Amino acid sequence: MGAIAQDMWLKNLIGGIWQRAQTDSALPVPNPATGERLAEVPLSSAADVDAAVRSAREAFERWREVPVTERARVMFRWRELLVSRAEELARLITTENGKTLEDARAEVWRGIEVVEFAAGMPTLMQGFVTPQVSRGIDMELVRYPVGVVAGITPFNFPMMVPMWMMPLAIAAGNSFVLKPSERTPLSAVRLVELAMEAGVPEGVLNLVHGGKETVDALLTHPGVDAVSFVGSQPAAEHVFRTAAACGKRVQALAGAKNHHIVLPDANFEGAVHAIRNSGFGSAGQRCMACSVVVAVGSVADSLVEALREAGDKMRIGNGLEEGTELGPLIRAEHRAKVMEKIEQGLAEGAVLVRDGRDAVRRLPQGFFLGPTILDRVTPEMTVAREELFAPVLSVIRAGSLEEAIGVVNRSRFGNSAVIYTESGAAARQFRETVQAGMLGINVGVPVPTAFYPFSGWKDSFYGDLHANGRDAVEFYTRKKMVTSRWFGGDR
Ligand code: NAD
Numbered sequence: 001m002g003a004i005a006q007d008m009w010l011k012n013l014i015g016g017i018w019q020r021a022q023t024d025s026a027l028p029v030p031n032p033a034t035g036e037r038l039a040e041v042p043l044s045s046a047a048d049v050d051a052a053v054r055s056a057r058e059a060f061e062r063w064r065e066v067p068v069t070e071r072a073r074v075m076f077r078w079r080e081l082l083v084s085r086a087e088e089l090a091r092l093i094t095t096e097n098g099k100t101l102e103d104a105r106a107e108v109w110r111g112i113e114v115v116e117f118a119a120g121m122p123t124l125m126q127g128f129v130t131p132q133v134s135r136g137i138d139m140e141l142v143r144y145p146v147g148v149v150a151g152i153t154p155f156n157f158p159m160m161v162p163m164w165m166m167p168l169a170i171a172a173g174n175s176f177v178l179k180p181s182e183r184t185p186l187s188a189v190r191l192v193e194l195a196m197e198a199g200v201p202e203g204v205l206n207l208v209h210g211g212k213e214t215v216d217a218l219l220t221h222p223g224v225d226a227v228s229f230v231g232s233q234p235a236a237e238h239v240f241r242t243a244a245a246c247g248k249r250v251q252a253l254a255g256a257k258n259h260h261i262v263l264p265d266a267n268f269e270g271a272v273h274a275i276r277n278s279g280f281g282s283a284g285q286r287c288m289a290c291s292v293v294v295a296v297g298s299v300a301d302s303l304v305e306a307l308r309e310a311g312d313k314m315r316i317g318n319g320l321e322e323g324t325e326l327g328p329l330i331r332a333e334h335r336a337k338v339m340e341k342i343e344q345g346l347a348e349g350a351v352l353v354r355d356g357r358d359a360v361r362r363l364p365q366g367f368f369l370g371p372t373i374l375d376r377v378t379p380e381m382t383v384a385r386e387e388l389f390a391p392v393l394s395v396i397r398a399g400s401l402e403e404a405i406g407v408v409n410r411s412r413f414g415n416s417a418v419i420y421t422e423s424g425a426a427a428r429q430f431r432e433t434v435q436a437g438m439l440g441i442n443v444g445v446p447v448p449t450a451f452y453p454f455s456g457w458k459d460s461f462y463g464d465l466h467a468n469g470r471d472a473v474e475f476y477t478r479k480k481m482v483t484s485r486w487f488g489g490d491r
Contacts, residue, residue: 008040010185010209012048013192015055016202021209022047027182032098032328033318033366041185044210049177049217052206056148056175057223059203064145064173068122071171075119078167078198082112082191089190091320093158096184098327098366099282100319110447111163111191114468117450118167124473125172133483136490143477145173146249147225150218152239154231155330156285156389158184162191164454164467165228170195170204172476174226177206179218183330185209219243226475228467229253230287233387233413233459240462251463251475253456255387256415259292259408260444261430263401264299266420267442272303274420274444275393276310280371281445283329284391287460288416288438288445292377292384293395294404300397304375307393308354311371316359318366328366329390335360335367338390342372345383345394350374356391379407387413401426409435414457416446437461 009026011018021042029039063071082089090104097104117124129140151165162178169176180188192207208214215235218224219242226249229239236254243250260278262271278290295303319327329335339357346352356370369390377384377394384394398404408417418440419430427441437455440446448454453466465475 008037010039010041010189012042012044012052012209013205013207014048014052015059015206016196021045027211029096029183029185031095032330033320035365038096039186041182041209043182044208044214046213046217048208048210049214049221052177052208053148053218053221053223055203056177056206059201060145060147060175063170063175063201063204066173068125068171068173071173072119072121074199075115075121075167075171078195078200079112079115079119081194081198082108082115085190085194086112089159089187092187092190093184094319094327096186097155097158098319098330099285100324100327101322103282104319107157107160110160110450114163114450115167117468118171121171124470125477127479137483137485140482140484142480142482144480146476146478147174148223149174149176149226149228149476150224151176151178152215152218152227152229152231153178153180153188155181155183156282156287158187159191161230162188164230164472166191166195166205168468168472169228169476170200172473174476175204175206177208177218177224179208179210179214182209182211215239216242219248220246222246224248226250227252228475230467236462249475251465251467252461253287253454253467254460254462255413256287256289256456256460257291257385257387257411257413258289258416258418258436259294259411260290260418260420261294261401261404261408262296262299262303263419263421263423263426264297265422265426266299267422268299268302268306270442271420272306272310274418274442275307276314278418278444279393280311280314280326280391283327283369285330285389286445287456288447289389290393290418290444291388293393294398294407295395296398296401296404300395304353304373304395307373311354311356311373314371316363316368316370326371326391328368330367332367334389335369338369338388338392341383341386341388342374342392345374345377345381348381348383349376349378350381350383350394351376353395379410385411401429405430405433409433412459415460416440416456418444418446
């Protein structure tokens with residue numbers, strides 16, 4: 001952090017050298033809890049992107065030749081450095097993102113888990129062989145890295161999402177150019193510094209700060225082979241279309257609108273606790289956050305009341321203070337948009353059960369919004385359809401499980417869906433018929449761990465192969481099929 005204090009302009013890492021971006025444009029990076037300016041993030045130019053991609057291309061030619069066991073050892077060292085700096089990283093995440101320290105600590109560990117998974121690359125990259133596929137003929141599948149990978153990441157997980165990409169891509173033998181969120185660029189800088197300290201060679205990992213123009217330069221650069229993107233739906237669709245049109249391999253993870261169905265037979269306290277944490281935790285700024293509660297039958301009134309009480313008890317404040325349960329939103333502009341949507345919901349007929357907007361007046365120094373609950377929402381309303389990315393719950397009342405699943409399936413998004421029930425039959429019906437890629441059964445934030453794919457559906461994902469798990473190994477490698485015969489070796 002010392003370097004940042006001396007020079008508020010963040011630097012790009014290109015070819016192992018931290019250097020000023022070739023631009024005069026920059027954006028301030030405030031601490032969202034206090035408004036304090038932490039840094040200035042340059043909006044790097046196409047020339048910066050070109051330099052980073054060239055450096056990555058050159059480094060790739062050497063890195064691909066490094067034995068996979070040595071690449072794995074770099075992951076072990078990176079893991080040890082991350083573990084030893086876990087608290088520093090968590091505090092950095094909270095400072096630039098606003099989430100509570102508890103959430104930030106959990107995020108650091110989710111990131112470390114990907115490095116642990118990536119350290120298994122000697123096994124993960126294994127191909128396979130079928131001897132004697134025909135008389136005297138063997139067939140084998142061999143995996144190779146893809147080349148230069150660009151990673152473009154969102155503000156809401158400043159460490160975890162870059163870590164979904166960098167360790168797996170690099171351990172598989174690719175080189176990498178990271179374009180972190182311009183709203184939370186500091187954690188990425190630290191991650192990359194630690195990667196270099198762990199022994200990732202110069203040029204294998206590059207970091208270019210910036211915004212849309214920087215991204216577009218990466219998407220269209222002929223030296224980039226693959227693009228991993230995580231962010232909002234419109235940006236994901238743009239990234240997918242642009243990069244695919246330029247002949248690149250793309251995975252683009254997008255926005256969400258996650259529904260939680262509560263059946264009358266659910267464990268009531270368990271469901272309320274899980275929905276509170278999922279809907280209001282991290283200020284609702286998780287792509288797995290509960291946004292719509294679908295209350296089935298008789299449970300609705302008591303559920304709405306219990307959620308209101310749970311919201312009343314939440315301690316709002318600076319995430320760096322232990323005991324804080326709800327931090328700020330990322331920017332004042334984002335909060336203003338959310339407040340407009342709340343007004344729109346009310347104008348469309350929703351009933352305001354809990355108003356979190358009082359936090360704006362009570363905590364004027366940061367971008368706070370308290371837990372907000374809208375009842376009597378219908379699936380057509382804007383608050384039920386659009387991602388709000390805030391601690392706002394909309395409650396839709398349904399008469400049956402079938403009707404509730406119908407409500408979920410009408411959403412254009414399909415990242416996650418959750419059911420609270422004690423009935424195995426209901427849970428099974430939910431699993432079989434709901435159209436979403438990550439399901440929770442009595443689990444409020446059903447995030448798959450690093451060794452499974454993060455598998456959103458519908459407009460929550462563009463591409464074929466998801467982040468993490470074996471999907472990521474497939475995405476960051478390409479295959480050769482070898483068919484061989486040795487004359488005289490027939491049997
Ligand atoms: P965002 O789309 O504003 O930004 C994400 C990245 O894309 C940033 O690096 C940004 O610079 C870049 N970007 C933004 N607009 C662009 C454009 N028009 N063209 C090219 N690049 C662009 O997203 P955000 O607000 O930082 O993050 C929150 C969003 O990310 C939410 O919608 C959330 O649901 C989503 N998200 C999804 C997942 C998932 O796994 N599906 C995970 C985390 C976050």
